[in-house]
Amino acid sequence: MSSSEKQDLLKTITMKELREICKVNGLKGYSKYKHNELIKFAAENLKISLPKLKATVEELSEQRLVSKIKDSEDYVLRKVVNIESYDNELITATVGNHKLKLYNFGTEDFSYLCDGKCPEYIYRVKHGRSPFCKHYPAVIAELIYEEKLDPTLTQPNFISGQRLEAVQEIVEKRRKEDGIVKSSGRNIEDSLKNIREDILEISCKNDALAREKYHETAEKVFKTLVDECFQLLEYETVFNRRNEGWDLLLIGTNAPKPYMVVVNCKPADSGSYGTHRNPNFVSNLKSQCIDMCKEQLMGVYRDYVKYMVVVAPDFNQDVIQLIPEFNEISGGVKLSLLPISTLLYLVENYRENPILTHYNSECLFKKDIITTEDVDELFKKSEEHIEELTSKARKVLRDRMTEISKHNTDSCYIKMDEVFLQRTLEEVISTLNPYLLKQGMSEFTGVKNVNINHDYYLLWERVLKGLTEEFTEILREQSLLQIQRSALKEDVIRYLGI
Numbered sequence: 306m307s308s309s310e311k312q313d314l315l316k317t318i319t320m321k322e323l324r325e326i327c328k329v330n331g332l333k334g335y336s337k338y339k340h341n342e343l344i345k346f347a348a349e350n351l352k353i354s355l356p357k358l359k360a361t362v363e364e365l366s367e368q369r370l371v372s373k374i375k376d377s378e379d380y381v382l383r384k385v386v387n388i389e390s391y392d393n394e395l396i397t398a399t400v401g402n403h404k405l406k407l408y409n410f411g412t413e414d415f416s417y418l419c420d421g422k423c424p425e426y427i428y429r430v431k432h433g434r435s436p437f438c439k440h441y442p443a444v445i446a447e448l449i450y451e452e453k454l455d456p457t458l459t460q461p462n463f464i465s466g467q468r469l470e471a472v473q474e475i476v477e478k479r480r481k482e483d484g485i486v487k488s489s490g491r492n493i494e495d496s497l498k499n500i501r502e503d504i505l506e507i508s509c510k511n512d513a514l515a516r517e518k519y520h521e522t523a524e525k526v527f528k529t530l531v532d533e534c535f536q537l538l539e540y541e542t543v544f545n546r547r548n549e550g551w552d553l554l555l556i557g558t559n560a561p562k563p564y565m566v567v568v569n570c571k572p573a574d575s576g577s578y579g580t581h582r583n584p585n586f587v588s589n590l591k592s593q594c595i596d597m598c599k600e601q602l603m604g605v606y607r608d609y610v611k612y613m614v615v616v617a618p619d620f621n622q623d624v625i626q627l628i629p630e631f632n633e634i635s636g637g638v639k640l641s642l643l644p645i646s647t648l649l650y651l652v653e654n655y656r657e658n659p660i661l662t663h664y665n666s667e668c669l670f671k672k673d674i675i676t677t678e679d680v681d682e683l684f685k686k687s688e689e690h691i692e693e694l695t696s697k698a699r700k701v702l703r704d705r706m707t708e709i710s711k712h713n714t715d716s717c718y719i720k721m722d723e724v725f726l727q728r729t730l731e732e733v734i735s736t737l738n739p740y741l742l743k744q745g746m747s748e749f750t751g752v753k754n755v756n757i758n759h760d761y762y763l764l765w766e767r768v769l770k771g772l773t774e775e776f777t778e779i780l781r782e783q784s785l786l787q788i789q790r791s792a793l794k795e796d797v798i799r800y801l802g803i
C-alpha cells in the first residue's frame with residue numbers, strides 16, 4: 306500500500322546505500338537488479354514500516370552531510386578560505402578557486418551562491434537535492450575560527466547538532482595547528498583501540514560500521530585509520546582528502562637520508578585485493594606516484610620519493626605478479642604491498658617496544674610483500690643496532706676516562722677540566738649521530754647544535770643506562786686500584802714534615 310511512497314524515499318539515496326538497507330534487512334535476491342529496478346523491488350519486498358524506512362533514509366542523508374562537512378576540513382587547514390567582506394546582509398568569501406556569496410546569513414531569508422565551477426552546487430544544491438556544497442561549511446568554520454561568528458548567538462543556516470559538532474572539530478584542529486589552543490597531547494591509546502577494533506572490518510568496506518562510528522564512508526575511514534597507524538609509527542604524514550591520486554605521503558624525516566613513501570589504500574570487500582576490476586593498476590599507481598607527487602616536488606625533495614606502498618586487507622596473486630612491471634617503469638621508485646594484518650602487527654609491536662627508527666624501518670619498503678616475519682626481523686635488527694650504538698658510546702667514554710685517569714687521579718678524585726669534559730661529551734654524542742640525534746650548525750651564528758629526537762626515548766634510555774653503567778664501573782675500578790695519596794694528604798704531610 307505504501308510502495309510508491311517507499312519508492313520516492315528510496316530514490317533519494319544512492320545505489321550503494323540502497324543495497325546496504327536490503328542487506329541489513331535480510332532481503333534476498335537484490336543483487337541482480339539495476340538501480341531503478343532495485344528501487345521497485347526493494348519498495349515492494351522490504352519488510353520495514355514506512356516511518357522506520359523514513360528514519361533510516363533521513364539518518365543516511367544526515368550522515369552524508371556530516372561527511373561532506375568533514376571533506377571541507379582540508380580547505381580550512383590549508384588556509385585557503387578567505388573572508389573578503391562581512392556584514393548582516395552579505396558575506397563574500399573565497400574557498401580555493403570558488404567564490405561564495407551568503408545573503409541574509411542566520412535569518413529565514415538566507416540563500417547562498419557558489420560560483421559556476423562547483424558541480425555540486427549546480428547539480429545538487431540548485432535542484433534542492435542537498436542543502437549545501439562542501440565549500441559552504443568551510444566558510445562557516447573559517448568565520449568561527451576568525452571569531453566573526455559565534456554559533457551560540459547566531460545559528461548558522463543548515464548547520465546544527467551533529468553537523469555543527471563536525472564544524473567545531475575542524476575549527477579546533479586549526480586552532481591546535483596554529484598553536485592558539487594548547488593541544489592536550491596525542492591520544493595514542495584511543496587511536497590504537499580504534500585501529501585494533503575496526504581496521505580489519507573497515508578494510509573490507511564495512512560501510513555500516515564506518516558510518517555509525519566515524520560518520521564517513523568505509524573508504525575514507527580506511528584511509529584515516531591507515532594514516533593513524535603510520536603516525537603511531539612516528540612517521541610524519543600528509544593526508545590527501547581528495548578522492549583522486551595518492552592517499553597518504555609518509556615522510557621518514559628522522560632517517561640520516563630522509564625518504565618519502567607514497568601510499569595507496571585499497572579496501573576490498575572480498576577481503577583480498579585483485580586487479581581484475583582495475584586493468585590499469587600499474588599505470589594508475591605510476592601516475593599517482595610520479596606525476597602527482599614526485600614531479601610536483603622541487604630539487605632534492607624529488608629524490609626523497611623512493612617507495613610506493615599499497616595497503617589492502619590482503620592481495621591476490623595477480624597483484625604480486627605486477628610488482629616488477631611497476632618497478633621497471635617507475636624511474637627507481639620501488640613498489641611494495643602491505644597487508645593490513647602486517648601493518649597492525651607492526652603498530653602493536655612498536656607501541657609495546659618503540660625501538661624502531663626511520664633509518665632501520667626503511668628496509669621494509671624494499672620488500673615486495675611485507676610479512677609479519679619481516680617485522681620480526683626488523684625488530685631483531687633494531688635491537689642489534691641499539692646494542693651496537695650503546696657499546697660504541699661506552700667505548701668512547703671508557704677510552705677517554707682511562708686516558709685521563711692514568712695521569713690525573715689520586716686516592717680520591719679523577720681530575721678533569723672543562724676542555725676535557727666538553728671533548729668527551731662531544732665524542733660520545735657523535736657516536737649517536739645521525740641515528741638518535743642530528744648534529745648541525747646554526748646558519749646565522751655558526752654555533753654548533755644538537756637536535757635530539759624525542760620519539761626515540763626508549764633508545765635513549767638504553768644508551769644512557771649503558772653509559773651510566775660504564776661510568777660507574779670505571780669509578781669502581783679506580784676506587785679499587787688507586788693507592789696514590791690525595792692532594793690534601795700530600796699537603797698535610799708536607800706541613801707536618803713527616
Ligand SMILES: [Zn+2]
Nearest residue numbers: 419423438440
Ligand atoms: Zn561549492
